[in-house]
Amino acid sequence: MSDHANPIPSYMKVFYALLSLTVLTVVAAKLLEFPHSWGTPGDMLHVSIGVVIAVVKVLCVMYIFMHLKFDSKLLRAFVAIPVALFIAMIFGLMFLEHFSYTH
Amino acid sequence: MSSALNLAHEPLTKIPSGKLAMWAFLASELMFFSGFFGAFIVLRSGNYDVFGAGSAMLDWKLATLNTFILIGSSLTMALSIYHLEKKNNNMFRLFIGLTTLGGFGFLIVKWIEYSAKFHHGLFPGQEHHTLFFSFYFLMTGFHAVHVIAGMIPMGYMFFRSFSKDGYPYPWKVETLGLYWHFVDLMWIFIFPALYLMIPYHAAVAGH
Numbered sequence: 001m002s003d004h005a006n007p008i009p010s011y012m013k014v015f016y017a018l019l020s021l022t023v024l025t026v027v028a029a030k031l032l033e034f035p036h037s038w039g040t041p042g043d044m045l046h047v048s049i050g051v052v053i054a055v056v057k058v059l060c061v062m063y064i065f066m067h068l069k070f071d072s073k074l075l076r077a078f079v080a081i082p083v084a085l086f087i088a089m090i091f092g093l094m095f096l097e098h099f100s101y102t103h
Numbered sequence: 104m105s106s107a108l109n110l111a112h113e114p115l116t117k118i119p120s121g122k123l124a125m126w127a128f129l130a131s132e133l134m135f136f137s138g139f140f141g142a143f144i145v146l147r148s149g150n151y152d153v154f155g156a157g158s159a160m161l162d163w164k165l166a167t168l169n170t171f172i173l174i175g176s177s178l179t180m181a182l183s184i185y186h187l188e189k190k191n192n193n194m195f196r197l198f199i200g201l202t203t204l205g206g207f208g209f210l211i212v213k214w215i216e217y218s219a220k221f222h223h224g225l226f227p228g229q230e231h232h233t234l235f236f237s238f239y240f241l242m243t244g245f246h247a248v249h250v251i252a253g254m255i256p257m258g259y260m261f262f263r264s265f266s267k268d269g270y271p272y273p274w275k276v277e278t279l280g281l282y283w284h285f286v287d288l289m290w291i292f293i294f295p296a297l298y299l300m301i302p303y304h305a306a307v308a309g310h
Contacts, residue, residue, distance in 0.1 A: 007185060015178040022170050022294075026163070029299035050295035057291045065181045065284045067277075075118050075126065082130040086137055090292075093141055097148035 007064075014064045018057055025053040044098055051094070055087055125278045129285045136289055139242050143296060150234055155301055157235025160225070162216055163298040169212045170294050176205025177287045180280045187276055192269030199261050199276070202283065206254040213247055242293050249286045253279070 032046045062083070063069050068076055114120055147154040183198030224231040226240065256279055264270040 008182070011178060011181050011185075015174065018174045018177075019171065022167065022174065025295055025299065026167055029295065029301070047300050050299055054291050054295055058288050061177065061284050061288055061291070065177055066281055072117060074116055075123070078123070079126055079130075082133050086133050089137060090140060090144070093144040097145055100148070 010064050014060050017060055021053050021057050025050055028053070047094060051090060058083075119274060121274060121278045122281070125281045129281065132285065132289075135245075136292075139238070139245070140292065140296065143238050143242070146234060146238075147300075153233050154235045157233050157239065158297065158299075158301045160223075161239070161298050162219070165212055165216050166294055166298040169209050170290065172205050172208045172212065173287045173290050176202045176209070177284055179205065180283045184273065184277050184280050187270065187273045190269075192264055195270060195276075196261060196264040199257060199264065199270075203254055203257045203261055206250050206257065209250055210247060213243065239297055242297065246286070246289055246293060249289070253283050253286055257283075 028049050029046065032049070062079070068079060114123075116123065179198045179201040183195050183202060186194035186198060220226060220236070220239075221229075225236045226232060227237055256275075260270050260276060260279070270276070
């Protein structure tokens with residue numbers, strides 16, 4: 001842990017990024033409240049924007065706050081597999097369900 | 104001591120055992136939350152109006168405030184680890200204390216939110232309860248239990264830091280830090296899923 005430089009600037013960058021992305025996700029959700037119902041591209045866009053912003057935030061936290069940037073490749077692979085499966089499940093279910101209710 | 108019992112040797116993976124164990128635990132926790140999110144997505148699709156109307160009744164402003172609190176406590180957690188590794192016990196105490204306060208703040212806001220929901224009869228078993236509120240209480244309640252569980256060792260570390268030599272185990276704080284960031288990560292998903300994905304007609308009906 002002692003071989004890398006002062007991590008505080010990158011912590012602060014992630015902190016500001018997380019705050020901005022939170023504001024962005026709220027603003028996007030509120031702006032996109034146009035009339036739509038299930039099965040329209042509008043709702044899918046609405047949900048996808050929320051999930052994509054959440055995934056970006058999660059990767060920021062994992063990479064910097066949880067120190068994966070400084071960890072070995074082995075640990076990164078160990079972590080990447082369940083996280084990738086989780087994100088794949090979220091997107092997979094979202095789209096499958098979306099199409100199953102689109103007629 | 105025989106070599107077979109020598110636990111001080113460097114592990115083959117070069118990853119500290121406690122850290123690897125915490126990541127494995129977090130992977131199992133992720134599976135726990137996967138069940139909730141999977142069921143939530145499938146049932147939301149089949150009960151769009153119920154979920155939209157429920158979502159519109161939630162207080163997204165309080166939830167946004169709680170998101171900010173958790174992000175702040177994640178930052179102070181990372182800073183407390185940094186300062187303990189630099190053997191700066193006073194700064195460690197300040198930041199672990201702030202992290203614990205963040206946990207308290209989160210729970211207080213959560214309690215304000217919950218009281219309003221109880222008052223409106225939305226808890227399972229009450230008269231206005233819907234399927235959406237089962238998910239709301241299950242997911243946010245399970246998450247709040249995680250916040251409480253993280254605050255217990257955090258409070259212990261805070262009080263131990265007042266002892267003569269300060270808190271002596273930076274790797275334990277680092278391992279707890281992984282857990283605390285995970286709790287933040289799950290909130291990052293719960294927040295848009297429950298509070299923000301409101302269809303327009305439900306949003307109008309809810310106000």
